[in-house]
Ligand code: NCD
Ligand code: ZN
């Protein structure tokens with residue numbers, strides 16, 4: 001009889017969490033994959049063991065909406081700082097948005113970003129290609145170069161990533177439908193944003209409320225609805241980014257009922273903040289697109305997450321320096337916040353408060369994004385054969401978020417000082433520990449492009 005070679009790693013003593021169960025069990029990992037799950041006594045011998053007593057074992061979170069800023073804006077964030085933040089936050093796969101400089105709008109730009117990411121990343125990554133009216137002929141070359149999906153700025157005030165005309169959007173959706181690749185949409189109506197923005201600026205408004213007036217939720221309701229209509233007509237799979245308004249929900253439900261392959265994300269800031277937080281955080285500092293709205297939206301968004309109208313949690317991780325956000329005129333304040341390091345602990349706090357179960361969290365943060373973007377079951381699952389992307393979390397651990405200790409360069413978070421219950425203690429990407437007890441275990445270049453896994 002030949003002795004079996006020991007596997008690389010066994011994690012034991014913890015509770016395994018999947019979308020439908022929490023169970024005592026151990027997990028064996030070899031060459032980056034899960035090779036066995038079950039009782040410790042039944043698992044193969046291993047060269048290394050991790051004792052997870054008292055901890056829950058979750059698949060790593062997949063964040064399909066981040067802005068890691070390189071190339072172009074390394075003073076706000078680098079792939080090193082951002083993926084360290086992700087690792088500490090329990091995020092094992094991210095998809096980076098194309099509003100960098102240069103924008104990710106050609107095969108060459110995809111290659112450039114993949115090269116930067118491959119050198120620095122300690123978690124796995126995907127890269128979005130841009131849908132732009134002048135680069136429709138680049139869609140296929142960008143896929144060939146390794147883009148995971150595409151991003152359409154339907155609502156844009158950024159000249160680097162302008163909104164294409166509707167005709168070009170339809171053409172893009174037809175191309176993507178043929179390729180079977182999903183399009184993530186920043187769903188706001190650009191002419192509405194421009195018209196209202198110009199009017200508010202002309203009238204001399206510089207206060208934070210003017211940003212909310214500019215981004216009135218009719219702009220997003222219309223764009224979500226138009227996205228659904230264009231997706232139905234073309235057969236394109238679409239993904240609605242950062243849903244912020246309860247008034248979009250009937251339009252999302254309508255599209256889904258009609259069989260449109262529409263997935264939807266929302267972010268912690270829309271679930272946990274309202275304009276009432278402006279007094280505490282600073283109303284200008286809170287600027288984000290789409291805006292954090294008046295009280296009354298969060299509860300319906302939670303309900304939509306629970307009933308599946310909203311499929312997943314992302315962060316729209318959009319780091320800026322504090323001095324870029326705290327300016328006297330709202331129009332000068334950089335929009336967005338970092339998110340990858342704080343999202344899991346904020347959502348686990350919601351679990352502790354009984355707003356959802358830990359299984360629901362795994363569905364929203366791991367399984368749903370993997371399924372939507374063709375990475376299931378390589379990612380988002382701890383079944384045998386899946387990548388060993390794992391987070392060990394202490395669901396009881398209380399702590400306080402401190403902006404100063406975040407790993408992002410642009411660490412201006414509205415969640416500074418938030419008390420959280422539940423903390424990622426250790427993060428593994430394909431079997432290697434990339435963060436331990438709040439510290440990144442740096443191994444630049446360990447992260448890989450996930451696009452080749454897409455099916
Ligand atoms: C994003 C950014 O800073 O890149 N900002 C934001 O307010 N969300 C852009 C975006 O997601 O639209
Ligand atoms: Zn956006």
Ligand code: ZN
Pocket residue numbers: 065066067097316317318
């Ligand atoms: Zn974004």
